[in-house]
Amino acid sequence: MNSVHHSSAATASTCRPPIDKPPAVRAQANLTDYRRACTEFDWGTAAGELATLPGGAVNIAHEAVDRHLDTPRAAAPALHWLRATGGRVTLTYADLAASSNRFAGVLDTLGVSRGTRVCTLLGRNPELYIAALGTWKAGCIVSPLFSAFGPEPVRQRMALADAEVLVTTRAHYRRKVAPIRRELPGLRHVLITDAEELGADLDGVVDLHAAMAAASPDYAIVRTDPQDAALLHFTSGTTGTPKGAVHVHNAVLAHRVTARYALDLRGGDVFWCTADPGWVTGMSYGVIAPLSLGATLISDEAEFDTGRWYDILTAEQVTVWYTAPTALRMLMRHGQDLPPGTDLSRLRFIASVGEPLNPEVVVWGQRAFGRPVHDNWWQTETGAIMIANLAAEQVRPGSMGRPLPGVHATILRRGPDGPTMVDGDIVHADIDEIGELALHTGWPSMFREYWQQPQRYEKAFAGPWYLSGDLARRDADGYYWFVGRADDVIKSAGHLVGPFEVESALMAHPAVAEAGVIGVPDPLAGQLVKAFVLLRPDYTSTEALRDELIAFGRRALGAVAAKDIEFVDSLPHTRSGKVMRRLLRARELGLPEGDISTLEALP
Numbered sequence: 001m002n003s004v005h006h007s008s009a010a011t012a013s014t015c016r017p018p019i020d021k022p023p024a025v026r027a028q029a030n031l032t033d034y035r036r037a038c039t040e041f042d043w044g045t046a047a048g049e050l051a052t053l054p055g056g057a058v059n060i061a062h063e064a065v066d067r068h069l070d071t072p073r074a075a076a077p078a079l080h081w082l083r084a085t086g087g088r089v090t091l092t093y094a095d096l097a098a099s100s101n102r103f104a105g106v107l108d109t110l111g112v113s114r115g116t117r118v119c120t121l122l123g124r125n126p127e128l129y130i131a132a133l134g135t136w137k138a139g140c141i142v143s144p145l146f147s148a149f150g151p152e153p154v155r156q157r158m159a160l161a162d163a164e165v166l167v168t169t170r171a172h173y174r175r176k177v178a179p180i181r182r183e184l185p186g187l188r189h190v191l192i193t194d195a196e197e198l199g200a201d202l203d204g205v206v207d208l209h210a211a212m213a214a215a216s217p218d219y220a221i222v223r224t225d226p227q228d229a230a231l232l233h234f235t236s237g238t239t240g241t242p243k244g245a246v247h248v249h250n251a252v253l254a255h256r257v258t259a260r261y262a263l264d265l266r267g268g269d270v271f272w273c274t275a276d277p278g279w280v281t282g283m284s285y286g287v288i289a290p291l292s293l294g295a296t297l298i299s300d301e302a303e304f305d306t307g308r309w310y311d312i313l314t315a316e317q318v319t320v321w322y323t324a325p326t327a328l329r330m331l332m333r334h335g336q337d338l339p340p341g342t343d344l345s346r347l348r349f350i351a352s353v354g355e356p357l358n359p360e361v362v363v364w365g366q367r368a369f370g371r372p373v374h375d376n377w378w379q380t381e382t383g384a385i386m387i388a389n390l391a392a393e394q395v396r397p398g399s400m401g402r403p404l405p406g407v408h409a410t411i412l413r414r415g416p417d418g419p420t421m422v423d424g425d426i427v428h429a430d431i432d433e434i435g436e437l438a439l440h441t442g443w444p445s446m447f448r449e450y451w452q453q454p455q456r457y458e459k460a461f462a463g464p465w466y467l468s469g470d471l472a473r474r475d476a477d478g479y480y481w482f483v484g485r486a487d488d489v490i491k492s493a494g495h496l497v498g499p500f501e502v503e504s505a506l507m508a509h510p511a512v513a514e515a516g517v518i519g520v521p522d523p524l525a526g527q528l529v530k531a532f533v534l535l536r537p538d539y540t541s542t543e544a545l546r547d548e549l550i551a552f553g554r555r556a557l558g559a560v561a562a563k564d565i566e567f568v569d570s571l572p573h574t575r576s577g578k579v580m581r582r583l584l585r586a587r588e589l590g591l592p593e594g595d596i597s598t599l600e601a602l603p
């Protein structure tokens with residue numbers, strides 16, 4: 001075992017007094033006795049809340065939409081779609097049901113059979129929601145692609161998925177698919193959402209709206225088995241080539257339950273999940289969970305913009321907001337005073353996912369929004385939130401929180417090649433010892449395979465434990481603290497350094513908007529800690545500031561602080577908002593950049 005360093009930053013954040021929710025906006029406690037809930041919860045009993053189809057069939061689209069049709073909710077808004085150019089379009093639950101029925105009918109007419117992969121390459125617009133729901137109704141598998149992908153990432157994923165159907169727009173088709181269509185022999189049908197003015201160059205595609213108009217608004221949803229595949233999600237590609245994680249229809253049970261516990265979500269909420277449905281967050285919590293609970297979704301077609309975001313929170317009277325650390329850091333760059341006219345009085349609950357949430361951001365959120373940001377942790381592979389600062393409990397800034405009822409997590413002791421085994425038994429880490437975060441198999445939204453990569457799938461398990469690839473520690477109260485991805489952790493002079501703690505320590509300085517930390521080879525220490533720093537708008541990069549930041553980090557962290565700092569104009573992020581440390585490392589060391597298909601275009 002490596003000598004493990006518990007830095008003062010981690011300890012400092014543990015000791016920071018928990019933030020109490022102000023009484024006026026206190027989230028309604030939906031889980032008042034955590035320990036009891038954990039003991040009593042079982043997924044079998046929880047399954048009783050699914051609406052199910054005759055014969056015990058479970059279909060995500062039925063759970064999300066059609067289950068509401070016999071209730072007054074049928075006429076309630078399911079989706080407010082905000083156009084990038086202004087204006088909004090509303091679809092009720094009944095509208096979504098009928099449109100997705102038509103979409104499913106189109107797939108049938110085309111002769112698409114059950115289990116077929118249907119890819120979407122669409123921005124955030126209603127067709128994306130309709131296509132996903134209709135695909136499930138027809139018993140097919142949805143594989144959402146992020147609309148900003150270029151031709152090569154699209155080709156790679158569609159080829160791996162062996163997709164037979166693609167739903168996309170004219171512009172995406174022309175630019176990204178037409179040039180590579182010959183390389184995708186399995187792609188039989190391309191459905192175009194804005195085909196009204198098809199050009200001669202668009203032969204061999206289907207006008208989706210015309211086909212839907214000709215289809216029936218009624219459809220007998222395919223009675224999918226709870227264990228039938230429903231989703232093929234590609235991971236963010238933060239650590240390498242994205243993997244295709246397969247999820248089943250029964251995952252909807254986990255989406256519902258976890259959204260209630262971790263997001264405090266209920267019927268009637270106005271819910272804004274800012275993640276794109278091209279990623280797992282935007283599908284599990286941007287589509288499935290909120291609809292199945294009867295909430296109203298906000299879907300914004302535009303990209304991130306500080307002013308626009310505060311306007312949306314205000315104008316739409318958002319009650320629950322689920323976003324990501326990068327977005328919060330960008331809002332924080334603009335200070336604590338919200339733009340005039342911002343009204344967050346209806347906002348009851350804020351949560352964050354995707355990357356470690358620096359304690360500094362939680363503290364800022366408390367001041368700026370008047371309520372804390374609840375961090376939670378999960379992955380494409382887990383399909384749903386696993387660990388969270390729960391709605392009914394105090395937030396611990398810097399911690400991911402505690403496992404949800406029904407989730408059994410642990411920290412496994414790690415040797416150089418994975419979990420440490422003694423006499424064939426796996427060894428759990430001690431309290432506060434850094435190890436690999438693992439989950440006991442058996443929750444409904446666990447991925448069932450890495451598509452066409454069985455060996456990679458097998459390697460993700462040790463006995464009954466799913467190995468997350470993330471390093472973390474658990475404190476004496478059962479809270480989990482993220483240290484870093486196994487690939488990102490730095491070994492410096494015998495210390496194990498998590499980039500997150502070094503980044504968070506730097507972010508405590510008023511000049512720092514965002515930081516990305518890597519290890520660079522060093523003959524003496526093994527690795528030295530280097531930080532790439534993005535400054536807030538009103539600071540300039542000077543030698544003096546550099547020295548000040550190095551000293552500032554050292555005061556907080558001691559020996560493991562960053563020894564070198566480089567100022568940058570932007571940090572490389574994945575499209576799902578994660579700092580791509582492997583790219584910083586590759587560039588620093590002059591190595592090949594590897595798979596950068598998910599890299600966000602620089603501003």
Ligand code: ATP
Pocket residue numbers: 235236237238239240241242243352353354355356357375376377378379380381400468469470482484485576578
């Ligand atoms: P790839 O597996 O292709 O490298 P990825 O792991 O970034 O990509 P996702 O499944 O989108 O793909 O992201 C899950 C990962 O994001 C987690 O394993 C973890 O490293 C990070 N993460 C998610 N939420 C949190 C959180 N609250 N705190 C810290 N890290 C988080």
Ligand code: MG
Pocket residue numbers: 235239379469
């Ligand atoms: Mg991953």
